[in-house]
Amino acid sequence: MVDFARFDARHYPTLGVREGYAAWAPTYEDTVVDLMDLRLLERLQIQWRAAGRVLDLACGTGRIGAWLRAKGVQRIDGVDLTPQMLAQAREKGVYEGLTVGDITDTGIPSDRYNLITQSLADEHLPDLGPLYAEAFRLARPGGGFVLVGYHPWFLMSGIPTHFDRAPGEPVAIESHVHLFSDHVRAALGAGWRLATLEEGVIDDAWVARKAKWDQYRDRPVSFAFVWLKP
Template sequence: MATHSSHSRPSQHSQTFSAHFDTRGYPVVDVRTGYAGWVERYEETVEDLMDVDVLASLAVPRWHEAVRAADLGCGTGRTGAWLRGQGVGAVDGVDLTPQMLERARARGAHEKLIEADLAHTGLSGGAYPLVVTSLVDEHLPDLRPLYREAFRLAAPDGLFVLVGLHPQFIMTAGMPTHFTAADGTETAITTHLHYVGDHVAAGLAAGWTLAELREEKVGDAWVARKPKWERYRGVPVSAAYVWRKIS
């Protein structure tokens, strides 16, 4: 899960998670503080089933054809390493949290790493056949700046692939993004709800054309990994959107 910040006004449909659906009652910290505290155990706790396995299931992206990708909210470099493993030529990463970038730098999957807000990455416009964001959107109060920046970065006919927690799962499980702090305290990171329609509206407003939409449900693989999730069987846990920049 990647880190970032947004100072934009929240969209009409954005809801701060804890105000409506939180059944856990964990103390809440901001995104940069949260991921700085989570970095030591992040790789141990994030499941590939949540994001990279969903990316692998998509039909539209031809990963190996991308000579360069922008990895927005690159975190520790998990997504960047996966992209390189699929044959992407080079990957540039952006994240807000220095500690996560330090891990990504040590991993070595990225050609360039930048500490920046995802709404203003500082990367070159029109330079990326592929833009990817993984496990990021629930931390943004407003989706629109992310979609606009991704559109600016994308080359003509380029793709923007976004995968994240499905809003239905967040509401059903009553579970914000959270981690176990060094002192053992379960700690939530500021989480926002964005419905599928909010993504569609933000993407279309930025100029994107929707090419693929996938909702991945809790099934046998998830229950085998987390037996207590049997009660969530059939609930969509991840959502993936593939957008194309029509030239």
Template sequence: MPAFADFDRRNYPTVDVATGYDGWADTYERTVMDEMDAALLDRLRRPDWAGVRQAVDLGCGTGRTGAWLRSRSSAEIDGVDLSAGMLARARARGVHRTLTKADVCATELPSSTYDLVISSLIDEHLPDLLPFYTEAARLAVPGATFAQISYHPQFMMVTGMPTHYTPAGGDPIAISTHLHLLSEHITAGTDAGWVLTEAAEALVDDAWLAAKPKWAHLRGHPFTMALVWTLGGIGAAPHASRHARNEGNRP
């Protein structure tokens, strides 16, 4: 499979996930646009948001995704993130029942608990997708929904841009970034017991270009994608190891 390093055009200094998001936490809300994820969640038809009772927000970050879900559901929402700085922001937001500092691939939350697993823009920090999908399956009840927003691999390959932020008075810093093809998602998801039930893509359009006019040459390119899964079996795939710990969390 191709690696993001094969396409990286920025070559910024790179830090691990916890370090990067701790450094980005204070300015994150000013740099992430709803067109990246919330607008795509709004387009999904399959999830019954209003019917969700127990949800886990993997890579909850500052609580953006949790707040989006809270506006559509009365569910109890538990959040998980690797960054203490991002969790502090989520705590101030007040939409989660609990917030846990943990790896999204090994949360230590109770098994077979949630009828919705949701994540947004975090899988690019995971070297391997199978432990992530496996942990999501462990947390879910049979028939649960897993709604996931990812950066589109085509966008990452065309732009060669890692996830990054610019600290005050400093130069851009990249956060460990990995490229995952759609086929990797499908293989990992199905191996973990999930059944794909919906997919959607967000394109670079007028709304996006209003904020990023210098990207006019990217008009029409896919930017992010949503995958919606239903848990087809009970628990995780037996061959998948929960001990394969990966970095990665985010709103």
């Protein structure tokens, strides 16, 4: 892990994870960009309809759960730290079970899921080891773990996860920089095997959405690891 404070170019007031996402919950789906994660998920060579039982870690408002259901996944559970986010996920009606909890220590029985997903949350963890270990514990033998994240290059460009708490009042959520080597070390240490890695870059679609990001064109903004449990 590299301390994000060394790269912070915005110097926004910073909130803790639970407090930050509680404040962001009312506007989260209006501001998060599908290009960050859903477009990467579309690129993965996964038979989603045949995925079986899926756990959506850090499920938030249920964006990923809704996407999974649209892909034909029938059995989805979700875990998130923030009750305000889970309230919106519950309204989507795509989850069998929703739990308020820590994604590194869910309390869910072991070997329960064919596939585990986690999107846009790893940068809020000071240490990746407990996340990969918990996902490995929860996955059935032969199961998978799909992790989509905010690219460390973009964080190291000084832009934290942030939102407007009120008009003209940007705030950041506590962030940590994890290099890809940190992910590989933590995942292999937990027992995972790497299947694939995809990266998303700033392109025309991004610039059409965020014109000011033209200065970052062709730079990586997000990534997706797919891990397999032997």
